[in-house]
Amino acid sequence: MKRSTALAAGLAVGVLALTGCDNKVSEPFKDAPRSHVNNNAPMDVVNGSDGFSNVGTKCDHGNRLYVAYHGDEKYAAVAVVPQDPTCR
Template sequence: MSRLTVLAIGVTVAALALTGCTDNKYSEPFKDAPRSHVNNNAPMDVVNGSDGFSNVGTKCDHGNRVYVAYHGDEKYAAVAVVPQDPTCRGSN
């Protein structure tokens, strides 16, 4: 996967996270935009931050590790991608 593709995925995830209109993003069933298909429905591993700190979700997608930091139901988040993360070998 090229760096441009990874960057595009990161920008898309960040845009969706920053512009969400839901009251409860934990239970929102992808009602934010039309999608042609789902590539990766695997659950994220969640790291709960201490009180007052952001939580982090992480998962592998096509060999790349994606991190999303979020804070409760607030409408902001941060995204980071580790291209071709060795811990993601064999992931879809």
């Protein structure tokens, strides 16, 4: 009886741990309000080697955007190349 109770409790803790953790990529937008989405095109992603940040890049209104991120960490870096000639 004690073994089945411990097993059930462990299973409940495991389910709560798995459902309580979320991936930032699948989170809905929880930042500033948005009026509409202008550019839903996918980014080109460059995967960094182990231990290095990944980079995503895309064009938006003639400007090239670079976003560096590291897995599911809560930080990123953004850079913009205004009027990039490759974004025509």
